Amino acid sequence: MSHQQxxxxxLQGRSFIELSARERAHSLLDAGSxxxxxxxxxxxxxxxxxxxxxxTQADDGVVICKGLLDGQPAVIAxxxxxxxxxxxxxxxxxxxxxxxxxxxxxNRQGIPTRGVILFETGGVRLQEANLGxxxxxxxxxxxxxxxxxxxxxxxxxxxxxxxxxxSIAAGLCSYLIVTREARLGLNGPQVIEQEAGVxxxxxxxxxxxxxxxGGEQRQACALADALLEDDSTLIRQQLLQFMARGLPEQPRxxxxxxxxxxxxxxxxxxxADADSARQLFHSGEKP
Amino acid sequence: xxxxxxxxxxxxxxxxxxxxxxxQKGLPPSLLVADGELAGQPARYVAVVADPHNPxxxxxxxxxxxxEGWALAAAIDAAVHAxxxxxxxxxxxxxxxxxxxxxxxxxxxxxxxxxxAAAAAAYASARLAGHPVIGLIVGKAMSGAFLAHGYxxxxxxxxxxxxxxxxxxxxxxxxxxxxRSVDELETxxxxxxxxxxxxxxxxxxxxxxxxxxxxxPDQPTPADVQRVRSALADALHDIQADPQRGLxxxxxxxxxxxxxxxxxxxxxxxxxxxx
Amino acid sequence: MEKLHLHYPAGAPxxxxxxxxxxxxxxxxxxxxxAAAGSCHIVIHSAADGSAARWRAQLDxxxxxxxxxxxxxxxxxxxxxxxxVSLRLAQALEELSA
Numbered sequence: 001m002s003h004q005q006x007x008x009x010x011l012q013g014r015s016f017i018e019l020s021a022r023e024r025a026h027s028l029l030d031a032g033s034x035x036x037x038x039x040x041x042x043x044x045x046x047x048x049x050x051x052x053x054x055x056t057q058a059d060d061g062v063v064i065c066k067g068l069l070d071g072q073p074a075v076i077a078x079x080x081x082x083x084x085x086x087x088x089x090x091x092x093x094x095x096x097x098x099x100x101x102x103x104x105x106x107n108r109q110g111i112p113t114r115g116v117i118l119f120e121t122g123g124v125r126l127q128e129a130n131l132g133x134x135x136x137x138x139x140x141x142x143x144x145x146x147x148x149x150x151x152x153x154x155x156x157x158x159x160x161x162x163x164x165x166x167s168i169a170a171g172l173c174s175y176l177i178v179t180r181e182a183r184l185g186l187n188g189p190q191v192i193e194q195e196a197g198v199x200x201x202x203x204x205x206x207x208x209x210x211x212x213x214g215g216e217q218r219q220a221c222a223l224a225d226a227l228l229e230d231d232s233t234l235i236r237q238q239l240l241q242f243m244a245r246g247l248p249e250q251p252r253x254x255x256x257x258x259x260x261x262x263x264x265x266x267x268x269x270x271x272a273d274a275d276s277a278r279q280l281f282h283s284g285e286k287p
Numbered sequence: 288x289x290x291x292x293x294x295x296x297x298x299x300x301x302x303x304x305x306x307x308x309x310x311q312k313g314l315p316p317s318l319l320v321a322d323g324e325l326a327g328q329p330a331r332y333v334a335v336v337a338d339p340h341n342p343x344x345x346x347x348x349x350x351x352x353x354x355e356g357w358a359l360a361a362a363i364d365a366a367v368h369a370x371x372x373x374x375x376x377x378x379x380x381x382x383x384x385x386x387x388x389x390x391x392x393x394x395x396x397x398x399x400x401x402x403x404a405a406a407a408a409a410y411a412s413a414r415l416a417g418h419p420v421i422g423l424i425v426g427k428a429m430s431g432a433f434l435a436h437g438y439x440x441x442x443x444x445x446x447x448x449x450x451x452x453x454x455x456x457x458x459x460x461x462x463x464x465x466x467r468s469v470d471e472l473e474t475x476x477x478x479x480x481x482x483x484x485x486x487x488x489x490x491x492x493x494x495x496x497x498x499x500x501x502x503x504p505d506q507p508t509p510a511d512v513q514r515v516r517s518a519l520a521d522a523l524h525d526i527q528a529d530p531q532r533g534l535x536x537x538x539x540x541x542x543x544x545x546x547x548x549x550x551x552x553x554x555x556x557x558x559x560x561x562x
Numbered sequence: 563m564e565k566l567h568l569h570y571p572a573g574a575p576x577x578x579x580x581x582x583x584x585x586x587x588x589x590x591x592x593x594x595x596x597a598a599a600g601s602c603h604i605v606i607h608s609a610a611d612g613s614a615a616r617w618r619a620q621l622d623x624x625x626x627x628x629x630x631x632x633x634x635x636x637x638x639x640x641x642x643x644x645x646x647v648s649l650r651l652a653q654a655l656e657e658l659s660a
Contacts, residue, residue: 003566020584037556037560038549040593043636047545050480052647055609057361057585058593063328064553066396082586090481094549102557111479124430124455126465128615131481133430133455134494134537135546136324137438140404144411155392161476165434172402186400186431187390195390196345212396223398263353263397264315268342280397 012218016232017157017181021078024118026155027232028076028239029050033067044091048128057083062092064099068111070240074114075103081120081160088121088166089128093135100142100152107149114142114243115152117173122188124163136165143172147251151175153242156182156215156224163188171253175242176224177235178215185213185224211274221281223252241274293337294350296426296450296505297384301334303512304382304519306336308332317341320362322377326520330378332364333359335436337370337383345391351432354387356402357474359436363409367416376418378523381410381437384426388456403435410439413520419526421519425504428453441529442522442536448517451486453494459483461489482540487553496522568621571628572602577580580657582648590639590647592654597634620647622636624655631658 019027026034034173038044042056049056061083065076077096079086088096096117107111124132143152151174158181163168167186171178178184187195189203202208211217219227225242228234262280270276301319311320317338322331337349346352348415353357362380370376389399414420422440433453437443445451456464462472476482480491490498499518503513529536538546576596583585583591597603606617624630635654641649 017352018304035559038553040591041579041595042552043593044545044549044552048481050607051477051479055563055607057591057638058581058636065345065457066557080584082584082589090545091549093367094546095553097295098550098553102554104555107335122400126456126461127482128481129455129482129491130453130489130494130598131546133434134492135439137407137434140407140434141411141439145415145533148415148601165431166435168404168431171398171401172408180538184400184402185395186388188397190457191460191464192390192395194463195387197391200345201392201395212392221398223401225327246642251408252372252401253360253408254364256357256364256405257400259405260354260357260361262601263357264342268344268393272393274396277396277398287317 014232014236016231017159017179017230019232020081021063021118021120023077025063025078028116028236028284029065029067029069029074030071034065035067037064037066038095046091046128047091048089052127055061060089060091060095061086062095069114069243072109072114072243073106074116075099076116076118078118079121084125085126086121086160088124088132088135089125089133090131093132093139097135097138097142100139100146104142104146104149107146112150114150115146116239117152117154117169119154119156119162119166119170120160121162121164121166122160123166132193133165136169139169140172143169145248147172147174151242151245151247153177153239155239156184157230157235160184174248174251175226177226177228179226179228179230179237181230182215182216183210183213184218212272212277217277218273220278223281272284294384294386297334297349298336299380299505299508300423301332301336304380304509304516305332314362315478317346317355318358318362320473325378325380326523328375328378328523330380332380332382333362335359343389343391343393345394346389348386349384350387350389351403351435351470352394353384353399353402355396356399356406358433360405360409363413367413367418370418370443376416378419378421379413381420381422381440383422383424383428383433383437385429385436386427387429388431394430395518403431406435407439414439414441415425415532417532419523421522423515423519424451424453426450429457430455441526442530443494444497444499444518444522445486445495446504447498447500448484450504452484452545453486453489454484491540492542494537496525496536564606564611564613565609565616566606566614568604568606570625572600572630572632573628574599574631576633576658580651580654580655580659582657585638585640588641588643588646588651590637590642592650593636594654594658595634596648597632599632601632602630602635604635606637606639609641610639615620618646620644624651645649649651
């Protein structure tokens with residue numbers, strides 16, 4: 001993709017969701033600054049998928065782009081949701097973990113590299129099960145390390161959403177940007193229905209699923225920080241704003257005492273809905 | 288729908304290792320936390336166990352749910368906070384026997400991913416702050432539950448036993464999701480190491496620091512406890528002798544060649560045209 | 563999974579590397595890298611078993627005349643229809659000459 005195309009896209013205010021992972025990364029970085037690392041022509045195919053007779057993708061579904069955001073050094077890790085449901089295997093997981101680790105190492109050497117993760121993922125790739133899980137633990141470790149120096153910003157645009165071990169990674173980010181098409185949850189609807197029954201979780205009831213885990217609800221519950229229209233320009237602007245804001249005073253995951261108290265005080269016998277969730281997250285807040 | 292059986296292993300090993308050390312108060316009954324010692328040094332032992340009266344019904348079999356995630360975070364953060372001024376930070380020993388994360392409507396609605404993130408973050412922060420963090424797998428270490436409780440440890444140890452299992456998804460569920468029969472899944476797992484369910488295959492991935500043979504994993508004998516205690520002490524000393532606080536020690540397994548190749552390549556390209 | 567190698571005569575080396583598409587359901591990924599003058603080598607991984615004859619026919623039409631640039635082409639196909647295949651190949655060759 002040429003820089004002229006980058007600029008043209010930004011001026012048009014195009015859909016972000018429609019872009020591929022690679023295009024998303026290009027559209028966010030400063031024009032002309034994007035450099036892809038460990039890219040498709042390195043042919044880092046998943047050794048485990050091909051061993052199972054499954055067609056592989058040359059980048060294993062993870063795109064790492066280094067460049068500038070508002071003139072500041074940054075790395076964007078973008079997950080391609082349309083390849084194997086955005087699942088993370090050994091290769092893609094290693095790319096993501098390693099990129100964030102290198103960003104943290106930069107900071108220890110005085111280079112203030114920021115991290116951005118574009119989530120579009122069902123979590124662990126089951127065909128690479130334990131190596132996917134291990135890589136996700138390493139991604140968690142890398143985010144925890146990098147957020148000691150710089151904000152790590154997650155973007156969940158849709159339409160795959162962000163699930164499994166990667167929803168935990170989203171929960172470690174300093175800021176989360178979502179759209180209405182985004183979903184964020186630990187367990188995929190199908191798995192919950194299988195484990196707990198259709199009365200507990202009806203995976204085919206889309207309004208129900210979105211009312212609990214959709215971007216709008218997550219933002220209303222302060223589990224995400226910005227709810228945006230599906231627009232590349234707006235998303236980039238918000239990303240730059242969060243970058244400029246620096247590290248949050250108290251990240252969500254540091255409020256354990258607060259949430260523990262709220263959860264213990266609530267009526268856990270009653271089944272949950274969107275309203276009870278909003279009440280939980282807003283109870284005890286300062287007006 | 289599946290009805291998980293309740294494992295006692297986490298509880299039994301916790302008590303075997305902590306003895307009569309009093310439990311920390313103010314935590315949900317599904318979380319056992321005690322400050323004991325390891326190799327003569329202070330150590331905080333942590334286990335998630337089944338609470339049949341858990342107010343969240345989908346977390347009554349030892350699953351890591353909303354309360355467990357946030358309470359783990361609180362218990363670990365408290366140790367980090369208490370040792371802030373200490374040069375020698377207390378060790379944290381996670382005793383791992385977790386069948387899964389909790390699957391339920393309340394869990395998703397109330398942000399279980401965030402609760403588990405809090406726990407993972409607390410363990411990772413403790414490790415980065417210099418606390419030696421050791422994960423001891425005595426039973427199941429499944430998926431999100433393991434990510435929240437133990438996978439951030441400097442060193443992972445596991446009992447060498449058929450009841451010990453690390454995986455991303457239980458066999459039945461994985462078969463359904465990948466549209467395979469359990470038999471097909473097992474055949475595949477026999478040749479694809481990361482898909483296998485046995486602990487020896489898991490060990491071949493290089494993620495474990497040590498695999499420990501004991502006589503009675505379910506009701507540990509004094510000799511078993513001694514064996515595990517001494518392995519934990521070895522792990523503690525190994526961590527203390529290691530200048531690195533990351534998870535680099537896990538990257539050397541025979542089945543992680545692709546990981547190493549990707550990491551080398553990325554590192555090599557990272558600094559090109561820097562500035 | 564079907565794996566297929568095809569060789570064609572070709573002209574001067576391709577001027578650049580090109581990537582189009584994605585290994586998504588009903589779609590495919592095409593990678594083109596420059597190769598030594600005169601050689602066009604195509605590797606196809608296809609999820610569609612028994613599709614070799616179709617691939618050969620479709621690629622013969624494009625490359626048998628030896629007029630294309632010298633390249634190493636890789637196709638990773640996740641069940642694309644012949645229509646989608648044509649579209650992606652046209653897109654890749656267009657970007658190659660852009």
